[in-house]
Amino acid sequence: MARSTRELRIRRHKRVRKNVAGTTARPRVAIFRSHKQISAQIIDDTRGVTLAAVSTLEAELSSISGANIAGATAAGALLAERAKAAGITTVVFDRGGFAYHGRVAAFADALRAGGLEF
Numbered sequence: 001m002a003r004s005t006r007e008l009r010i011r012r013h014k015r016v017r018k019n020v021a022g023t024t025a026r027p028r029v030a031i032f033r034s035h036k037q038i039s040a041q042i043i044d045d046t047r048g049v050t051l052a053a054v055s056t057l058e059a060e061l062s063s064i065s066g067a068n069i070a071g072a073t074a075a076g077a078l079l080a081e082r083a084k085a086a087g088i089t090t091v092v093f094d095r096g097g098f099a100y101h102g103r104v105a106a107f108a109d110a111l112r113a114g115g116l117e118f
Contacts, residue, residue: 008097009096009097009098010097011097012097013096013097014097015097016094016095016096016097017094020092020093020094021045021092022042022043022044022045022046022091022092022094023044023045023046024044024046024047025090026090026091026092027042027043027044027045027051027088027091027092028042028043028044028045028091028092028093028094029041029042029043029079029091029092029093029094029111029116029118030043030094030096031093031094031095031096031098031104031107032096033072033096033098033103033104034066035067036065036066036067037055037056037057037066037067038055038056038066038071038072038075038103038107039053039054039055039056039057039066039075040053040054040055040075040076040079040107041053042079042082042083042086042088042091051083051086051088052079052082052083052085052086052088053079053082054075054076054078054079054082055075056071056074056075060078061074061075061078068103069102069103069106071103072102072103072104072106072107072110073106073107073109073110074110075107075110076106076107076108076109076110076111076113076114077110077113077114079110079111079114080110080111080113080114080115080116081114083111083114083116084114084115084116088116089115089116089117090116090117090118091111091116091117091118092118093108093111093118
């Protein structure tokens with residue numbers, strides 16, 4: 001039986017989540033990318049709390065498309081800025097079952113350029 005692309009991504013994400021968990025000291029950056037948008041959250045898994053979030057659907061990023069590398073870079077820079085404001089300096093990166101390539105890699109590079117360590 002053929003599996004859908006979504007099912008395969010979720011299986012990969014489950015494999016990644018076995019080893020990646022956010023703590024209060026090092027929260028998890030969970031990324032989601034659709035065909036048109038990109039969004040991410042910084043999550044403390046021990047408390048089950050989202051500390052900061054960003055999406056290309058927000059008003060601040062509405063002029064930029066989330067479907068390209070420029071949009072992912074802008075979203076990553078904004079999330080890094082919000083993380084710094086929340087006092088977060090180190091994180092673990094959860095690629096969400098997506099390949100570390102293209103928009104996902106650009107988002108991660110923008111987080112690093114914004115001062116987050118992972």
